[in-house]
Amino acid sequence: MLIGGGLSAAAAQTILAQNPPMAHLPPMPAAPPQLDLEHLAPFVDPLPIPPIAKPIGTRLNPARKTEVPFYKIPIQEFFSKIHRDVQPTRFWGYGNSMPGPTIEARSGEPIFVEWLNQLPPKHFLPIDHNLMGAEKGKPESRTVVHVHGGRVPPASDGWPESWYGPGKSATSQYPNEQEAALLWYHDHAMGINRLNVCAGMAGLYVIRDSFEDSLNLPKGEFEIPLVLMDRMLRADGQIYYPVTVLPDAPWIPEYAGDAVLINGKLLPYLNVQPRKYRFRVANASNGRFYFLSLENGAVMQQIGTDQGLLPAPVNVNLLSIAPGERADIVVDFREHRGQQILLRNLATTLMQFRVATEAADDPSSLPMELRPVPKMTESSATVTRKLTLEEVDDLLSEPMVHLLDGKRWHEPVSEKPVLGSTEIWEFLNLTDDTHPIHLHLVRFQILDRRPIDVLSYIHKKQLIYIGDAVSPEPSEAGWKDTVRATPGASTRIIVKFEGYTGRYVWHCHILEHEDNEMMRPYEIVPPVTKSQTHRAV
Numbered sequence: 127m128l129i130g131g132g133l134s135a136a137a138a139q140t141i142l143a144q145n146p147p148m149a150h151l152p153p154m155p156a157a158p159p160q161l162d163l164e165h166l167a168p169f170v171d172p173l174p175i176p177p178i179a180k181p182i183g184t185r186l187n188p189a190r191k192t193e194v195p196f197y198k199i200p201i202q203e204f205f206s207k208i209h210r211d212v213q214p215t216r217f218w219g220y221g222n223s224m225p226g227p228t229i230e231a232r233s234g235e236p237i238f239v240e241w242l243n244q245l246p247p248k249h250f251l252p253i254d255h256n257l258m259g260a261e262k263g264k265p266e267s268r269t270v271v272h273v274h275g276g277r278v279p280p281a282s283d284g285w286p287e288s289w290y291g292p293g294k295s296a297t298s299q300y301p302n303e304q305e306a307a308l309l310w311y312h313d314h315a316m317g318i319n320r321l322n323v324c325a326g327m328a329g330l331y332v333i334r335d336s337f338e339d340s341l342n343l344p345k346g347e348f349e350i351p352l353v354l355m356d357r358m359l360r361a362d363g364q365i366y367y368p369v370t371v372l373p374d375a376p377w378i379p380e381y382a383g384d385a386v387l388i389n390g391k392l393l394p395y396l397n398v399q400p401r402k403y404r405f406r407v408a409n410a411s412n413g414r415f416y417f418l419s420l421e422n423g424a425v426m427q428q429i430g431t432d433q434g435l436l437p438a439p440v441n442v443n444l445l446s447i448a449p450g451e452r453a454d455i456v457v458d459f460r461e462h463r464g465q466q467i468l469l470r471n472l473a474t475t476l477m478q479f480r481v482a483t484e485a486a487d488d489p490s491s492l493p494m495e496l497r498p499v500p501k502m503t504e505s506s507a508t509v510t511r512k513l514t515l516e517e518v519d520d521l522l523s524e525p526m527v528h529l530l531d532g533k534r535w536h537e538p539v540s541e542k543p544v545l546g547s548t549e550i551w552e553f554l555n556l557t558d559d560t561h562p563i564h565l566h567l568v569r570f571q572i573l574d575r576r577p578i579d580v581l582s583y584i585h586k587k588q589l590i591y592i593g594d595a596v597s598p599e600p601s602e603a604g605w606k607d608t609v610r611a612t613p614g615a616s617t618r619i620i621v622k623f624e625g626y627t628g629r630y631v632w633h634c635h636i637l638e639h640e641d642n643e644m645m646r647p648y649e650i651v652p653p654v655t656k657s658q659t660h661r662a663v
């Protein structure tokens with residue numbers, strides 16, 4: 127692999143060791159001719175900014191007897207230009223843009239969204255009917271929407287089996303009782319969510335609050351979302367999703383395309399002024415990890431992660447971001463007047479920033495102290511769960527299925543944290559891949575990662591640590607909802623289960639894994655009261 131962006135060979139080796147590409151892919155039929163990215167003119171399209179969703183009115187919030195903003199967002203097929211020289215690409219998405227319209231919300235101010243399924247009946251990507259939940263006879267274009275990172279009642283969270291077919295809709299309430307953060311919404315339909323997201327079903331959901339406002343970070347036209355989605359594209363610009371050689375079992379273990387769309391465009395450019403910008407980065411790819419850098423040594427200062435602001439800005443030369451994760455970045459272009467700066471993923475160019483020559487005013491701030499993140503102490507946890515991440519291979523060493531704690535989706539719920547309690551979840555990754563693990567509803571902190579003797583665990587169920595525990599990187603030492611569980615290692619998180627009782631899910635955010643059993647339900651149960659204890663006695 128060629129390494130660029132000022133990355134040393136040693137650093138690249140470390141990255142590759144921690145995040146190896148999928149070791150094995152099933153035999154695949156030859157792909158149809160792909161779009162020739164080498165000869166595509168770069169930087170001919172301006173970076174689009176997804177439209178802001180507008181409420182169509184208000185609706186009574188029965189919990190508070192108040193009227194709250196009401197949105198209707200259709201889910202439909204449309205065609206969109208991903209590049210000046212490529213004919214329009216078919217997408218299934220929200221509104222008629224890819225990414226969908228950005229929902230702007232304020233902390234503490236609830237909204238309702240009605241999601242309307244207006245998709246055509248036949249899916250345009252290959253469904254594998256062997257997967258749990260994707261059996262024949264179900265509507266192919268079924269969907270259900272999940273707001274990733276949202277603290278949402280269970281009925282509005284997008285339970286994977288609560289999908290609905292074309293012509294139907296579902297209304298979700300989003301209380302927004304949480305701190306400012308960049309969330310994102312996407313499809314979560316059981317067994318086909320990798321196909322629906324690949325088809326374009328993703329959009330941003332921003333929560334703001336007065337604390338964040340008071341920091342005077344760059345805003346308005348100086349706050350730019352960057353939604354990363356890689357795709358395989360046919361020569362005619364249409365999305366290609368590969369299959370195996372088995373016509374009845376087309377599932378592949380991971381999807382990765384060479385064409386990286388940023389806000390729905392290939393190789394776009396952005397005109398910027400020589401001042402500070404805030405970039406809200408979301409990795410909405412099925413399975414690709416990005417390692418982003420800026421040419422010319424322009425510094426990225428990471429100010430936030432999945433669930434909001436970090437305690438202080440962190441300088442990053444290389445920004446790692448796994449599927450499902452978000453990063454909040456400030457870049458000051460002041461020293462780069464007149465320059466053209468490339469944003470790269472390792473050696474691959476993704477987009478260009480064109481810095482204006484004229485000096486610009488910059489009334490925004492980048493405080494050295496952002497938002498306090500009180501450290502959760504291990505002693506506050508009442509339960510520790512050891513949960514394996516496993517890959518089951520076939521006779522040819524090809525992955526057949528991925529499991530959490532050795533269990534499949536339909537097995538009884540085994541994780542039942544008590545509302546208000548704190549637990550440590552220790553993920554024991556017995557596979558060769560990094561799995562980004564996401565828990566719905568909650569935010570958490572990463573405690574540490576530590577190498578383990580995988581074979582001892584597999585053969586004797588003995589947990590032997592074979593190295594020191596390593597603290598999370600400063601850039602991930604904030605509130606998280608998705609954690610990279612590295613291969614051959616224990617990754618520990620500490621979680622307080624707040625918000626609601628009921629059933630939620632936790633899963634790997636590599637969508638091919640999630641669709642093939644790497645997702646489990648969990649249930650938050652009410653605390654047992656003293657009177658109930660007496661009755662039980």
Ligand SMILES: [Cu+2]
Nearest residue numbers: 561634636639
């Ligand atoms: Cu995975």
